[in-house]
Amino acid sequence: MxxxxxxxxxxxxxxxxxxxxxxxxxxxxxxxxxxxxxxxxxxxxxxxxxxxxxxxxxxxxxxxxxxxxxxxxxxxxxxxxxxxxxxxxxxxxxxxxxxxxxxxxxxxxxxxxPVMIGFNRRFDTHFATLKSALANGDIGKAELLSITSFDPAPPTVEYARGSGGLYRDMMIHDFDITNFILEELPVTVSAVGSSLVDPAIGALGDVDTAVVTMTYASGQIAVIKNSRRAVYGYDQRIELLGSDGLLQATNVLENTVVTSNKSGVTAAKPVHFFLERYMQAYSAEWAAFVEALKTGASPPSTLEDGINALMMAEAATHSAKTGVPVNLDTMTA
Amino acid sequence: MxxxxxxxxxxxxxxxxxxxxxxxxxxxxxxxxxxxxxxxxxxxxxxxxxxxxxxxxxxxxxxxxxxxxxxxxxxxxxxxxxxxxxxxxxxxxxxxxxxxxxxxxxxxxxxxxPVMIGFNRRFDTHFATLKSALANGDIGKAELLSITSFDPAPPTVEYARGSGGLYRDMMIHDFDITNFILEELPVTVSAVGSSLVDPAIGALGDVDTAVVTMTYASGQIAVIKNSRRAVYGYDQRIELLGSDGLLQATNVLENTVVTSNKSGVTAAKPVHFFLERYMQAYSAEWAAFVEALKTGASPPSTLEDGINALMMAEAATHSAKTGVPVNLDTMTA
Amino acid sequence: MxxxxxxxxxxxxxxxxxxxxxxxxxxxxxxxxxxxxxxxxxxxxxxxxxxxxxxxxxxxxxxxxxxxxxxxxxxxxxxxxxxxxxxxxxxxxxxxxxxxxxxxxxxxxxxxxPVMIGFNRRFDTHFATLKSALANGDIGKAELLSITSFDPAPPTVEYARGSGGLYRDMMIHDFDITNFILEELPVTVSAVGSSLVDPAIGALGDVDTAVVTMTYASGQIAVIKNSRRAVYGYDQRIELLGSDGLLQATNVLENTVVTSNKSGVTAAKPVHFFLERYMQAYSAEWAAFVEALKTGASPPSTLEDGINALMMAEAATHSAKTGVPVNLDTMTA
Amino acid sequence: MxxxxxxxxxxxxxxxxxxxxxxxxxxxxxxxxxxxxxxxxxxxxxxxxxxxxxxxxxxxxxxxxxxxxxxxxxxxxxxxxxxxxxxxxxxxxxxxxxxxxxxxxxxxxxxxxPVMIGFNRRFDTHFATLKSALANGDIGKAELLSITSFDPAPPTVEYARGSGGLYRDMMIHDFDITNFILEELPVTVSAVGSSLVDPAIGALGDVDTAVVTMTYASGQIAVIKNSRRAVYGYDQRIELLGSDGLLQATNVLENTVVTSNKSGVTAAKPVHFFLERYMQAYSAEWAAFVEALKTGASPPSTLEDGINALMMAEAATHSAKTGVPVNLDTMTA
Incomplete structure (x- = not known):
């Protein structure tokens, strides 16, 4: 125990x-x-x-x-x-x-x-299945990764002020998932961001809508899209084009009920936010930590993983400011 | 020419x-x-x-x-x-x-x-693909067929009066598709029907909502559901359970646009009615007729097919009246 | 406590x-x-x-x-x-x-x-949402209910022998869900069944593939389809046509990953069987029982509900044997 | 006539x-x-x-x-x-x-x-519906546009040699659709590209996999993803996040048949290539040209539209070479 x-x-x-x-x-x-x-x-x-x-x-x-x-x-x-x-x-x-x-x-x-960083999404059953399918060769070699990650509603201005900005606070999850799936660090990180949702967050110098593109030594390309507001719920999707096909992890919906009426054919919304969406992942994360302690294996998301994601967030923050791509190895200085 | x-x-x-x-x-x-x-x-x-x-x-x-x-x-x-x-x-x-x-x-x-009966749905690319998949062994041996066939809105009372009733006028298409897919005539036909949509049609002794169940010498079972009113559009689906899987032909939607908002995730409605839904099938039907004349082959839906479907419609009409299943071979007298 | x-x-x-x-x-x-x-x-x-x-x-x-x-x-x-x-x-x-x-x-x-019968599916979040949507008027008045309920694989012959047959053992869940949704008992119950999956089960006089159609005083119609074998997993769907639209509770899939390759666009299978599919429902059922004890309210699925479902199973068993519909009130003798 | x-x-x-x-x-x-x-x-x-x-x-x-x-x-x-x-x-x-x-x-x-440039996709019923839904206010104000546009297979090297490169030859359609939907020209264009599919095309200095990000004076952001190879067929999707929701135009599939078996739940592939996918659009394009001539209205996609798309392709080509974003107005010199 x-x-x-x-x-x-x-x-x-x-x-x-x-x-x-x-x-x-x-x-x-x-x-x-x-x-x-x-x-x-x-x-x-x-x-x-x-x-x-x-x-x-x-x-x-x-x-x-x-x-x-x-x-x-x-x-x-x-x-x-x-x-x-x-x-x-x-x-x-x-x-x-x-x-x-x-x-x-x-x-x-x-x-x-043992020190493990809580990147809970690595333990999400859907994302983990996507990674297994890639490892299993279902789509050949990875070529183009796209992550869509939208929150249902923007945080308070107070939260935003202490958050380190969208790239460090929100997109850091997506940076880590990118590393988790591609198992390669990017060479360049290029970010564009806008303040479209809450002007008060924009006034802090932060953004609420952003796109980051990353290039890799292997030729792979990754794109992350973030928004602080998707009124239909927490939008968490991954899409990976490979040489032999496409993998998509689509949204988890609140229920399976579909209503057809004069307005169309309506399914439920995505589950509202991270507590609902990732509760299974938090449990699996904890189980993986316990298992690592028992077996003496290295935890499945390490401090180094945490630093890598942070490094990419830093690069993105810098790129968004300067308007030009940033080489990730300049972040190691 | x-x-x-x-x-x-x-x-x-x-x-x-x-x-x-x-x-x-x-x-x-x-x-x-x-x-x-x-x-x-x-x-x-x-x-x-x-x-x-x-x-x-x-x-x-x-x-x-x-x-x-x-x-x-x-x-x-x-x-x-x-x-x-x-x-x-x-x-x-x-x-x-x-x-x-x-x-x-x-x-x-x-x-x-050459005499061909215009059972246009046999030429619908979706239904024909389902039949090909069955022939191809994709789901093994057919066991349980379900047809959902709902019109968007009831006909006029005048039309209904001369139509011969729902089983002969509307369900006849579904009887033919059943024969087309299963390639076996039923042994018994059992029908239940209600007048729920337009009391004036009910007053004619006709029904607007009906379910027919058919049994087969081979043990297969088929179910047809009809309604004269599906406010969301023309609902035309086939589902076939087999020993190795399930085939479904789902609805053709008006377009591929999906809207996610606070109400849910909404796709377009099914295309409105038979002209939109089966225009391709009418063209393919005509092409099949022309082709049969050219090659001297028997047309792909014959007068006998028409009589078989009619016989099933008669049996269903009789079953609905008497409340008991009807043996199809009693219709041959 | x-x-x-x-x-x-x-x-x-x-x-x-x-x-x-x-x-x-x-x-x-x-x-x-x-x-x-x-x-x-x-x-x-x-x-x-x-x-x-x-x-x-x-x-x-x-x-x-x-x-x-x-x-x-x-x-x-x-x-x-x-x-x-x-x-x-x-x-x-x-x-x-x-x-x-x-x-x-x-x-x-x-x-x-307080005596509650464990009809766990009443507590399934998807089916409960469908019932709420009906109560909420989302599709107007209920007209035609269809339940698809297929097990992934047939039980052992030993199990089947003591089970009371498909209608009492398996379809009893669907009879109860029918009562749960329509809130009206049927007038007639008509069953057809076949032995297509396991001849040894057929040798017991039992069936493995069955369709039951029920009529109602209100004019509603209900259809239940059962099979002991759906190789793709536990198929548990409800579909309800109403005067203003259609409600569907579709299957819960193992995960949200979709793979597109030369063979097509493939989603995960439905979750395998009742333990996976209804674990949430068993918890919610227990919570409802505890809540009923606390508040002194009547439990949400009573002994009478259990008897109603059993009565329908009896009627279906009888109808399948005699080949004719059975009036439910003859079961009360 | x-x-x-x-x-x-x-x-x-x-x-x-x-x-x-x-x-x-x-x-x-x-x-x-x-x-x-x-x-x-x-x-x-x-x-x-x-x-x-x-x-x-x-x-x-x-x-x-x-x-x-x-x-x-x-x-x-x-x-x-x-x-x-x-x-x-x-x-x-x-x-x-x-x-x-x-x-x-x-x-x-x-x-x-009257001079019209044949941007056929503007006349695609799905994309046009998406644009109408935006105009209709269904998702509020546009914020983040994503276009996925993958060909099923790379062209011949001969074709690629004379094509002007991926940005001018293939992505030009997506640049035009971007302009069609957002009705605003970008301020900056940033491109990254890789040669992953056919080394012979890479040897020409061309790419086969590319991502372009564009920023706008209004704060909108647009992303275009291109690949010359999606083995599952022609992948043509548009996704637009707005202040009140999300619009998606998904792929047109070859047929509506879905097969469930031990491998999963498989739908048909997207229609193979542009002839199948956009035949309706070519007809509608021609009809729009004829209509413009009749009414004397300006054609719905003008020479200026053609030049705008070309300008963006030039900017992307330049950005991909230099590794930095390009201001679109530097293309006007």
Whole structure:
């Protein structure tokens, strides 16, 4: 049985608490949060106790921590937790600052603690099936990847202000899925973005509608499209053209009911947002972490994966500003 | 070049006029109708002349006639046209009266003139593809056939009054498609029907919603569902379960545009009615008739096919009245 | 907290054990089975104890029992459990014998204990959405209901022998869903069936492919199609034509991945069988039972519902044998 | 009746010959080609005569010419035909050389002859429906346009050599459709391309897989994806995100038959290539030209439209070479 400390007690922490509790080989041993009341509320709901982060890290009966705190604390907590001998599953992104993330990577290099970054979409059954089909040769060699990733509604301006911008906050998932599927890092990253949805977000210098194109040494091309607003729901699709065919992962709909009337033939909307869409993925992510700890295998999405995605987000942010493509290796400086 | 006389100048005659004119190996040589003005209007539209039926049948330069007159004249005209040495393509049904249709069959038996009944749906590319897939072994042996066939709106009461009732007028197409696909006549025919759409049609003793179930010596089962009203358009679907899979011919939609908004994900409606849905089939039907005349092959939907469908319609009408299944061979008396 | 005794420890009992354990307001307090080892194995898996049925019924700390034993024990156990003051959720069917089921109904009439029959499909989110859409007026008045319900593969001959036949064992779900959606009992039930899949099942006098048509006082018509074999997976669809449109609940597919290649455009198969397809429904069923106990409301699928479905299965069995429609009220004798 | 001279007798000329002949208000009066035999063959097939281009232009009974010759002759023939007082429908592209196309525009400026460029896709019923839905406000304001346009198989190296490259030859259709839908010219054009399909085409300096991103003064963004090879058929899709929803024009499939078996649920492939996919569009294009001549309205796709698309193709070609986005107004120099 894996004893788990949950750092953070916000919305996404609740998702993880459910997955930890439901798993037969893990127990939610403690919860911490800067807001004590939040920690206590979550602890009570899951029949566990609220403690301070320090206590959790100091408790040798706790095997692993799940970091679901605000992004600016991720690097510090990864360092502290590995120092304390805990295995770590940390929510994405590693950090908003690429340099800080790299220093974190160096700091923990010798500690030999498993550190996994929570790129939940890798564990989505539909996307994983698409990747398996590619590996299985169903469409030959990958040539052109397209990701459509639209949120149902824009975040608050407050959220946007601290988010690091669309490329680091939202598209980072798509950068990681691109790496997950193509298993190759891009050479160039080229971004265009617009503020069309909420002028207040635009006023921050951020965008809400963006397209990023990436080129690869192998000749592959990838395109990511993001929008902060798709009024019909959470639009999460992947499409991959290969030498022998096309793979598409289409949207998960709320139900299978189709209504035909004078207006046409209407199916349900895509499920509303990430909690509904990716609940299965969060559970599978947690199961994969537990499995990696049991077998001693490397976790399926590493700190390096987190840094790669962050590097691409940085490149995209830079490209959008300068109006020209950015070579990814200039991000390594 | 095949010189064709068109008997009848109503709506369906116009459909055939288009097919005859567009075919490179046939010419619309003359049109007749009990309503002279209609004949003249159609003749003018297609650049040909209006004549009497007698003149057309007497004209030895005319090779074939297409009979698109009212149903009660079909048997007489088939007999007269074959007597006059013409090949015949006659609209369905052969007759509303099974006995009359059989006498027609006997009358023309020795004349050796090709007579084809216009079961246009056999020539629909989608249904024909389904039949090919069955023949190709794609789903193994046929087990359970379901036909959904709904009109967009009920006919006028006047039309219904002279139609012979839903089973003879509307479901006759589905009986023929059943025979076309299964290539076996049923043993029993069982019908239930309701008057739900237009009470005035019900007042005639007719139904507007009906289900017919048929059993076969081979163990196959077939179900046909009809309704005179599907407000979303002409619903024409076939579904066939076999030992190795399922074949479905789904609806042809007006266009491929899909709109996603707060109400859901909406595709276009099925094309409105039979003219839009089966225009391709009417052309292919005509081409098959021309081809049969050229090669001397038997036409692909014969007078016997017409009589079989009529026999099933009679059986269904009888079953609906008596409330018990009818053995098809009792219809041969 | 609701303390629950689970009677039966077979496959379906395991499904219920999961639902009972996962629900926040219920606890799996004990498991019994005629096979002690099975009971102990299940008890251990869910962290509870194996006891005899008698002990469970005698234990006043146990509030409710879930009956998942063999069908021939259902009536006895419903009677004993209500006598012992327990609320009951009993797997379908109530009994294979209509008379016995009715005696059970009479026996428990005055006891005032909640008894729910486990028609899990009523709690399927897709079917429930279809029913809501009908209630919401989305398609006007219901006219023609079609249910397609195919299993992926036939059961063993041993299972078939004790099953009561396709109509009582398999189609009983569809009879109940018909009642659930139309909220009206049929007047006539007409069945045809064939043995096409497994001759050994046919040798028992049972069928594996069947169509039942039902008529209603209101003029509605319903058709149910069953097959014991759909090689592509569990085919569970409902289609309802109404005066203002059509509702369809289509299949749940294994995933959303679509592959386009030289063979065509291929989506995933329907999920394989009832455990995958209806796991959500089993949980929702349990939640509805718990909710009914809390609020004192009548359970959403009653013993009377179970008897109605059984009555229709009896009528269908009789109709298939005699070859003529059966009036449902002759089943009440 | 419009008398039409057809200049060119190749494959696409045959498509136009069919449309011209089938239209009730136009007649195919003559055909010319540098290859006399080709001209004679086509003329015979359509019951008209083969003549020289000079004769056709000099014949005052000929009202209009359809230019379907090789691209390098388009500008000369547009000039000569308008000089001769003919209305012109010219196949796309206007020219491979932007400067030459502009000189052509200037040359014919004062002649007041209708000149239409054959962007057939504007007349495709599906794309036109999408545009109407946008105009109708179905998705609010357009924000992000995506065009997927894949050929089933690469052209021959000989064809590719004279084609002007993928951007001018293939993507030019997508540039025009972009303009047709968004009704705004882009500010920047950014292209990346790879040679993945046929190395011999790559050896010419051409690409076979490409993505172009365009930005607009209004903030809209457009993406075009092209590949010379989609083994599953001609993939022609448009997707437009707006402030109130999403519009998608999906592929036209060969038929509506769906096969479910152990491998999955398989629909037909997209129709194979442009002749099958756009035959309706070619007819509608011709009808629109005839209608414009009758009413005196400006043709729905003008020489200016042709030059705009060519300008974007030039910009994309330049961007792909230099690796940086190109401002469209630098193409006007």
């Amino acid at each position: 894996l004893n788990v400390g949950l750092l953070g007690a916000g919305r996404i922490a609740g998702v993880h608490a459910t997955a930890i509790s439901a798993h037969r080989e893990s127990t939610l041993a403690a919860v911490s949060d800067v807001n004590i009341e939040s920690a206590e509320r979550l602890a009570q709901e899951y029949g566990t106790t609220a403690r301070s982060t320090e206590e959790i890290l100091a408790d040798t009966s706790i095997d692993a921590v799940l970091i679901a705190t605000s992004t600016d604390t991720h690097s510090d907590l990864i360092e502290a937790a590995t120092e304390a001998g805990k295995a770590v599953l940390c929510e994405k992104p590693v950090d908003l600052d690429l340099g800080r993330a790299r220093r974190c990577q160096q700091a923990i290099a010798g500690r030999n603690q | 095949l010189n064709v006389g068109l008997l009848g100048a109503g709506r369906i005659a116009g459909v055939h006029a288009t097919a005859i004119s567009a075919h490179r190996e046939s010419t619309l040589a003359a049109v007749s109708d009990v309503n002279i003005e209609s004949a003249e209007r159609l003749a003018q539209e297609y650049g040909t002349t209006a004549r009497s039926t007698e003149e057309i049948l007497a004209d030895t330069s005319i090779d074939a006639v297409l009979i698109a007159t009212s149903t009660d004249t079909h048997s007489d005209l088939i007999e007269a046209a074959t007597e006059a040495g013409k090949a015949v393509l006659c609209e369905k049904p052969v007759d509303l009266d099974l006995g009359r249709a059989r006498r027609c069959q006997q009358a023309i038996a020795g004349r050796n003139q | 609701l303390n629950v005794g689970l009677l039966g420890a077979g496959r379906i009992a395991g499904v219920h054990a999961t639902a009972i354990s996962a629900h926040r307001e219920s606890t799996l307090a004990a498991v019994s089975d005629v096979n002690i080892e099975s009971a102990e194995r299940l008890a251990q898996e869910y962290g509870t104890t194996a006891r005899s049925t008698e002990e469970i019924l005698a234990d006043t700390s146990i509030d409710a029992v879930l009956i998942a034993t063999s069908t021939d024990t259902h009536s006895d156990l419903i009677e004993a459990a209500t006598e012992a003051g327990k609320a009951v959720l009993c797997e379908k069917p109530v009994d294979l014998d209509l008379g016995r089921a009715r005696r059970c109904q009479q026996a428990i009439a005055g006891r005032n204990q | 419009l008398n039409v001279g057809l200049l060119g007798a190749g494959r696409i000329a045959g498509v136009h010959a069919t449309a011209i002949s089938a239209h009730r208000e136009s007649t195919l009066a003559a055909v010319s080609d540098v290859n006399i035999e080709s001209a004679e063959r086509l003329a015979q097939e359509y019951g008209t005569t083969a003549r020289s281009t000079e004769e056709i232009l000099a014949d005052t009974s000929i009202d209009a010419v359809l230019i379907a010759t090789s691209t390098d002759t388009h500008s000369d023939l547009i000039e000569a035909a308008t000089e001769a007082g003919k209305a012109v429908l010219c196949e796309k592209p206007v020219d491979l050389d932007l400067g030459r196309a502009r000189r052509c525009q200037q040359a014919i400026a004062g002649r007041n002859q």
